[in-house]
Amino acid sequence: MRKPRTLARTALAAGAVMVLAACGGNPTSSDSGGGGGDTAxxxxxxxxxxxxxxxxxxxxxxxxxxxxxxxxxxxxxxxxxxxxxxxxxxxxxxxxxxxxxxxxxxxxxxxxxxxxxxxxxxxxxxxxxxxxxxxxxxxxxxxxxxxxxxxxxxxxxxxxxxxxxxxxxxxNLFAPSWNTNIITDPPTVWEDLADPKYDGQLALELGDYDWYMALTGYWLEQGMSQEEVDQLWADIVDGAKVVKGHTVMAELMSAGQYGLASSNYTYIVEAAMADGAPLETQPYVNPIIAxxxxxxxxxxxxxxxxxxxxxxxxxxxxxxxxxxxxxxxxxxxxxxxxxxVDGQQLLDEGAEWSQRYDDLLSGVETIGG
Amino acid sequence: MTANLADPAVTPEELTRPTDGPPEPRKGRWRGPLTPKMFIVAGVAAAIGYLALVPLGYLVWGTFFDAEGLDLGSFERAYGDGRIGELWGNSLAFAFGAALLSITVGTTLAYLNVRTAVPFKALFFAASIVPLVIPGILYTVSWIFLASPQIGLLNAFFEPFLGVAPFNIFSLWGMIWVEGLHSSPIVFLLMVAAFRSMDPSLEESALMSGATRLQALRKVTLPLVRPALLSSVLVILITSLESFEVPALLGLQNGIYVFTSRIYFVLRSYPQDLGAAGALAVSLLAVAVIGVAVSRILAGKGSKTYQTVTGKGFRPRPMDLGKWKPVVGVGILFYFFVTVLGPLLVLLYAALLPYYQAPSWEAFSTFTFDNFVQVFEMNSAARALKNSLILGLSAATIVMALMAVASWISIRSTIPGRGIVEQLSFVPLVIPGIVLGLSISFVYLRFPLPIYGTLFILLIAYCTKYMPYGMRYATTSMTQISSELEESAMVSGASWWTTFRRVLLPLLSPGITAGFIYILVVSFRELSSSILLYSPGNEVLSILIWEQFENGSFNVLAAIGVLMVIALMVMVTIAYKLGAKVGLRED
CATH class of the missing domain: 3.40.190.10 (Periplasmic binding protein-like II)
Structure with missing residues (x-):
């Protein structure tokens, strides 16, 4: 007896909120011109x-x-x-x-x-x-x-x-960094990240789609075909681990959880190096993504x-x-x-690249264990 | 006084629409004029409705309407993903696993702590809460240092004996383990309150009638605390479904994705896809509404079933464990090492190092207090600590005071629409923290009083966010208190307010204290809405922690974690000592 009425009341209350919210204008619309009256x-x-x-x-x-x-x-x-x-x-x-x-x-x-x-x-x-x-x-x-x-x-x-x-x-510079106790032959060009010798040692960051977008653009400009670039990314992701957060990325790498980080900020790695962590970013893999x-x-x-x-x-x-x-x-x-990294491209295509990077990473193969 | 003044206009929807249909039959004591009771009840109900409906309204609006009108595209964006089945599969396995683990662990510990004569009780109690104090990211990373197949200390220890590394934290089991243990204090606190309000004579009768201890536990004890168990399941299920920290740090390494990872991204894009986040939150809301409805039906069915605090006097007395004492003792030591001491020692170890490295003489020789010194030298550390203390104590006090009355409305009163108070109080649990922050800033940027940019706006956010937990703690205790106590007070001429203050509140104190401690502790960790709402000068501790994280100083973070555990342990102990001074007393 009591349940249906409770639900009905919940619905009613929710309805009342919508009406109230309607009076206040759409809270999520972002097209109201920002600066408000001043700009008008x-x-x-x-x-x-x-x-x-x-x-x-x-x-x-x-x-x-x-x-x-x-x-x-x-x-x-x-x-x-x-x-x-x-x-x-x-x-x-x-x-x-x-x-x-x-x-x-x-x-x-x-x-x-x-x-x-x-x-x-x-x-x-x-x-x-x-x-x-x-x-x-x-x-x-x-x-x-x-x-x-x-x-x-x-x-x-x-x-x-x-x-x-x-x-x-x-x-902010994106460059590969590595644990010098684990990696003795660090990558010299970005394509090296796809090398099978780094399988199980390479870590990618969950949110670095801007890096992914810029590097893809660079490769295409270098004359690679879309298929070649896709293959390169597939080879990079194959055998890679995904980490969330650049700080955790550096910390786990200095602890030896993996040996090579694809795209950490150089300043985070340099701060860890200053504390004596066995990490290195140089010689930089060229070109640096900035x-x-x-x-x-x-x-x-x-x-x-x-x-x-x-x-x-x-x-x-x-x-x-x-x-x-x-x-x-x-x-x-x-x-x-x-x-x-092209700011305009990020604004126009950011959501699409974020989704593509997410899809790419979630194809990550099971490793470890 | 007119007749309709006596009508308790208490539910939010009654404030916005005229009453329809015949009024429900009421008990005689409701027919008073404008009594303090009416003001308190109406005020509390209105406060809950307001706190819950602000974020809900904001989310609902963003989900269903955009500038052009009704939009169901957000549902397609949220659920249209080809992997959605796999995402939900992982999420559900993770959430149910974590709920099962935390409930087993939390309930067992609470039972041992309250109902049996375990050694070192005070220490045991404090230590059971430690996982709650450690910020999630620190707790998770310390488990990586313990049980990673590559660098885990436990694996390094066991590998020579077993030939293989026995643990892999980067798995669904690892995720369940960490989330389950991290959530177990929520259950522990709820169950401590429930067991504390239970008359041991019921169990003793069972034992006298020839039942074994296990039978008594299964047939008497556990059924009596069913409302508390159900509350725990509900809260843990929803919080684990929403959790992203543990799945992100542990699952992603091996490609285990959960559905919150989508929410995480859509809320960080521009223009912000509030709709897709809302569409995903709708699923959680459905789980929550059904869960609360079921728990109300359970509590309603023969409301005497769970009432263990009756007019018959009793003193909760600990049970002698007999021959089981050594077994239990060893079990507790094991639990301590695994969930408390292990991660805490790893944190302390990391806090003493300039950067993390596996333990060795070389590592020990680099031990330094620099990280702790840095914490104390932080510009705003003292101010942030003060702000966090003010906010934590105020939020815990306000929420528990409101929820004590709300639980009375929900469980004990005959006010029409009382069920909705409980439903509403649960709503903020399903609102993502960022959305909560956005909705609150949306309202207070347009509010005539200067609340935006002050500490007060954070207090409102905290009260909203922790209301669901407070309500679970308060209702759980309320279901255990027999209505005959209240009736006796009334018959003896006490007013409702006096009865509430002098009879109910002291009897509710186990639940209120537990809820108070929970809110106090977790409010120190709140980041997702604090970071949007704080202003220069109003920094809180969680912001400082986040800053260290952004700086890349993980080891300073570990030092903060260690200091937080120490500080909150002291506070929890004080709160519990104070809480134990009122209400039920042990022998």
Whole structure:
């Protein structure tokens, strides 16, 4: 007797929620133009300032920004830099300009979600965003950022790091790394990963579809046919293990669970090496796959002058601070050949590549035991 | 006062639609004017409805409607995968296996702890909770270090004797083992509460009538705690179906995929595919609704069946184990080593090393306290600890206070629609953590009061997330309390509120304490919604842990894990000592 009524009531309550939710508008629609009223009714105050300052350059620009920033209320930064890096960066910035930085740190997808939610509700939570290319492309599509860094500094960044609304501040390098106790003849080209001698020793990371996309593109450009590339991937995955997370990837490798990691970030491996772990990434397998990470100012920034000052500084003095943290700054020449991950392609085809990579990995053969 | 004021308008749907049909027959004591009882009951029901419906409404909307209107494509995206059969097969095998293991382990330990005279009780109790304290990723990785075919210490130890490496953690069995052990404290706490409220004279009667100990256990003890067992099965099944950490770290190495791996990806894509995630969550919701309905039918059928706390006085008295004592003692030692000491020692070992390496003299010579020093030197460690403490204690207190009243509404009252309170309280369990965070930020970004960006928004998230657990703990205890105690108090002239406070609450204390401890401990680990909702200055411990993880400093993470175990052990011990001061007392 009681059960049907309970279910009926649950349904009714759920119905009531839908009605209530309907009044609030679709919470998941992302096509509402992001910046809200500001963009519809002409440029925001922040955008006006960006345009005004854009006419200045050199020391004049810096002095003016310092002067304006002094009247503002610190800096709100949303970033996916890791803790050590962001601590170093914000401390150096504060030391130089005596401006407090309040930092929200999360994974790049979470940073994106947070900004989308806030912009949708016309809440100006951050002045600057600094995160991965994929998420910055999404924000560019949402039209919530404004390119604000000094054109002189942007000129120093390679083409692969220049986009309409944002600019690369650093690159994350994907390169194979290995445990020197296990692997005595490390790979020299990417095709080597398919070599059967690494069966049972090679580990791939679950979420590295951007690496998969870039490497596939590189091989196709080199003149390989689609079949050859597919065969190469099948041979790589054959006998490989799948790991979730780059930190776990490095930790298990230094423990000897496997000998070779296909695509770890070089900075994670270098940090482990600094602690004495028997790992190595060099000589790098060429070309290195580089994913740009960058930054931009928000159109809704409450502290626009500080935001501009920060971006200018990060592409100038800040580059040395990033390099100290084993990051690869975007304005410094790298000797190795770089294959950039294409941000636009990630935005347009990311979901498809993610699915393809997932399908590829789930064909992994049973090993171990 | 008018007649309809006396109608208890308590269920959320009654707040939004007029009552239809004839009113249910009510007991006389409901015919009061605006009593405190009515305010409390209505307030609690409204709070539960609100907390549950915010994330549910958000998810339902995203699942069925997009900008153009009704959309069933999300179901196709979620279930259209060619491997969906295999994914569900793996998920179900994993979830049922983990549920079976955690229930066996948790119940056995709880029984031994409460009902028998096992040695070292306090230590035993604290240690039974350790797997709950260790963050999942640390617990899982420490099992890789113990039982990996390549680098496992246990395998290295046994291989010379057996010729082969006996354990393979990278298998379905390994996944079940780790998830089952990691979840066993949930069951342990629930069952401790249930056994604590049981009159041992029932078992003694069985023994006197010639039953063996095993028969008494099977025919008397276990049937009496069926509601608690059912609650445990339900919670563990759903949490294991949702779990991604253990399947990702252990299953993927050998290509064992579960259906949550799809949710994991669709929620991280842009534009976010909330629909597909919702469509997958619908399956979990169905399991949950049926599960709660079944448990209500069970509890409803002859409500006296499970009432072991009656007007007849009793003192739970531990049973002498007799000749079984040494056997049980050895068993407990074995359990300790396997589930508590083993992983904990590996963590401690890793925390003392600059990077993980197999134990050797060379490794021992690199022992250092650097990782611990780093923890203490972290910029925001003290603030995060304080925030986590505030949030953990507040969430545990608020949830258990609300759920104590809610369990009364659900189990004891005759209010129409009481069943829905229990159903609603269970809803957040099936909502993925990220979706919970998104829905809460969606609401409070538009809320007139400045809650967004404060610690308060995290508190709301925690209360929502842990409400289902709190409700299971509270209802389990409530089913055990005989209504005659309440009636006696009423007859003696006590008001409902006095009765609730002076009679029911103390008798509920085993369940309330267990729920309090559970929420306090797990709230320290909550990451999926905290990371979206925290603001600079409001960091919590789980965020710091995640940061170390992102930095690649696994060994610092191990040091944090060790410190967390120590800190929470102390807190749990204090909470239990306080909890034991009220309510039922042992001899």
């Amino acid at each position: 009714s002409g440029p925001s105050a922040a955008e006006q300032l960006y345009e005004e300052i854009a006419e200045l350059s050199g020391q004049e620009r810096r002095d003016r920004l310092v002067e304006l920033a002094a009247e503002e209320d610190g800096l709100n930064l949303y970033t996916s830099m890791n803790a050590d890096m962001v601590d170093a960066v914000t401390e150096a910035f504060t030391d130089e300009f005596d401006i407090d930085v309040s930092t929200y740190r999360a994974g790049s997808e979470t940073v994106l979600q947070r900004i989308l939610q806030e912009q949708d509700a016309n809440f100006a939570g951050n002045d600057v965003v600094e995160t991965n290319a994929t998420e910055l492309m999404a924000l560019q599509q949402e039209d919530v950022m404004a390119q604000c860094a000094s054109p002189e500094r942007i000129d120093e960044v390679p083409e692969a790091g220049k986009y309409e609304d944002w600019v690369a501040t650093r690159f 994913r740009p990470n960058g930054g931009s100012c928000m159109k809704t920034a409450q502290n626009p002058a500080t935001a501009m000052l920060f971006m200018d500084w990060l592409l100038d003095e800040g580059q040395a601070v990033l390099a100290d943290q084993a990051a690869t700054p975007s304005t410094v020449d790298i000797e190795s050949e770089l294959i950039p």
